[in-house]
Structures are given as structure tokens and as C-alpha cells.
Amino acid sequence: MNKFTFGGVLIAMFASGPASAQVPVTAPLSMKYDAMAHDIAPVRSRTNCPVRLVSVVDARMNKDTLGTNFANPLLSGDAGAWATTGLQNLKAFGFPVEVVAASDLRAGGITMAPRITRAYTWQVGLKLFGTVALKVDYVLPSGATESKTFRASGDKTNMWGADDEFMVTLNYAFNNLLKKVAADLEKRCGTVS
16 A cells, blocks of 8 residues: 555555556457448449459558557457458459469469558547558469559447447448459459450
8 A cells, every 4th residue: 555645635545456457358359251241232343354362461550459449449350361251252243252372373363462451440429430451462364463552441330339340340441442442353354364
């Protein structure tokens, strides 16, 4: 017990251990991709060139958290696996998708080697917001590579204050990003011989 005097009044403080022991321990968010978390359903592409997807690398600067739910951190789960599952939903846009090793450069399609660089959420009033950024290195059948960065946001109303609602918001953001990737793939598929 620590004692000190403040304005002539004896104040007693009880030590409760290090501050880190007072922070509640929470489990990482279940980073489960949800293809149904969207405002507009996917529109099928006019092309169906094969897409070979290399598993997404988690290249976020902060791999520990996805934001906070008030004062509690939203601990991150496996963002690379989440984004890989999300990109496999390019099938909903009409692209045949196959997860492959980085060395798989067969002719007749495009190989995507993506890195997730941002995935975070925040709250303003009763609204939850999420942002996702993905850098994709395309490997064309010729062996040439091109890169493009995609960014998208999503939002929803906070109904219950549950941590899982933040994950729903990230899925909205990812599905908005997926539309941009599909539109870009449609353009690139026209150049594949």
C-alpha cells in the first residue's frame, strides 16, 4: 500500500500489480470470410480466363490488431488465410480460380501473387467502418509481371457492440475490393493469349 498526503488528507493507494495485468485478455477475432457481406451482388464477367491464386501474404505493418472495440483491442486472426479465401470468391464473378504455388506459371491464364497491406476497423457513433488494401503482383503467361494496389472500405450500423460486427465490416470492405479486382482481371484477361 502506498500512502501520500494531498491537501492535508491522507490518501492510501493499493497496488494492484503491473498495468498490463489489468488489461482483459481477449481471443483473436475469428477471421472468417463471408461472401454474403455485400451491398450489391457480384456481376459475372464476360470473360472466364483461368486465375491462379498464390496464397495471400500478410504484409500489414500491424499484424496484432484490427482496431479497438472502445478500449479493448480487436486482436487479429490469420489475415492471409482470410484474404486467400476471399479472393477465391472471384468465382462468383465468373473466373475459374485455383490456389497454386508461386512457381506455377502455366499458359492460358493469369497468376496473382497478392499481399494484404491494410485491414483495420474503427467506430464513429453507431457506425462501424473497415478498410482493406491489397497489393497484387500479376504474372502473365509471358513471365512479365505487373503490380496494382486495390483499396476499399465498407461500413455497417453497430447493432450489438459485439467484436464480430467489426469482422462483418471488414468483409464488406473486402467484398467491395473484390469487385475492383474482378474488373481489373476482366481487362487483363483480354490481353492473355
